[in-house]
Amino acid sequence: MTDNQSPELFGQTPWQTVGPFFHYALPWWGGADLTGQSDIGAAPTRLVGHHPALNRSHGRPMPAGEPIDIIGRVLDGAGEIVSDALIELWQADAEGRYGGDFTGFGRAPTDEAGVFHFRTIRPGPVPGPGNTLQAPHIAVGVLGRGLLKRLVTRLYFADEPQNESDPILDLVPSERRPTLIAQRDGEVWRFDIVLSGPNETVFFDC
């Protein structure tokens, strides 16, 4: 029988689900606050005992830009909430740069109500293919029980005029584009993720 070490099998390691029990390994204290100013992101109600590997982010200076809160729910194909999903973000800083002092990466598990909550800064526009410019956006990864592999989507901002000319949004059928647009709701941006069914979020192969 072949195995991981068989030369004839060399190639991409297959994805597997994170399952329902990732909360003591993947989230961390502060993981959902990309500005580095708070402890949100851990899931203490899912833990049993002391987990020494569950770290706390070091405090970081407040990054430049407009601080924003992003709150959303994850819903399944029956419209039920998904309380064991994990959302990951990857984004540019306010100037449209990746990988500077602002790390741009965060994680938030959904809570008992299927809700995730991030605090971050609003990203700037970044270069697109050719000479295009991409509208400000955040790359979103969705993991969880029942997800054999990551689903990838994007969050755009409803009040952003550059959405009209965004080269990636342009690839999405117009009637499905609203699933990628976060809406301002008072002090927060709302962005629900629907895994399946009516209003299914657009997911990308990238």
Add this chain to the structure above:
Amino acid sequence: MTQTSAFTREDRAAQPPSLSPDYHSTMLRSPSHPPVRIPQTVTETTGIADCWDRLMGGAFGDLTTQHEGVALGQRIVVTGRVLDENGRPVPRTVIEIWQANSAGRYAHARDQWDAPLDPNFSGAGRVITDDDGAYRYVTVRPGAYPWGNHHNAWRPAHIHLSLLGPAFATRLVTQMYFPDDPLIEIDPIANAVPLPYRQRMVSRFDIGTTVPNWALGYNFDVILRGRDATPIED
């Protein structure tokens, strides 16, 4: 204008589909539309390669000595390399590790299986690859456990591994299985990956990695999506 290499695409033969009905939880959690194919932009070709420790904390490569006492179970050493599809090492990348204890119980509030918790084993760790892409950690062999997917369903022993790699596009979460485990053949999650690719997730026992009078050794390499030969302009 900088040139950034794109990454190879998902290998559709080797990767599981989102919908795999034998794994029942996928039924309501799989998109009905195919994913929209997009070009890789700077968003997809960049990542947190060099700053994970600032976010999550440092390495934690021995899961058996995180508490006052020693963890119960069969002590094992797992070593391997993280490579890309071109066979190049992926250095300085983090591998997050989690697993059940030797009785098959997770230290998690929602794990209701009636197997004992081990106060000396949390089951989470973190290692970082060296310049050759190599890693090594020490743990106990996890136990199999029942789950509610179907009548008499048992998950084979497995260790969860999470890798970020150099870019958003190279993200990987997988599970490492053990050789000669009869449960692999009948596990809906492992078998969401068709043969022969499923076998990529089965580690190999290695007497050379085994430490005399101390721990059994297993080898497991992880292969991430590689740089494509064709450069893209961003």
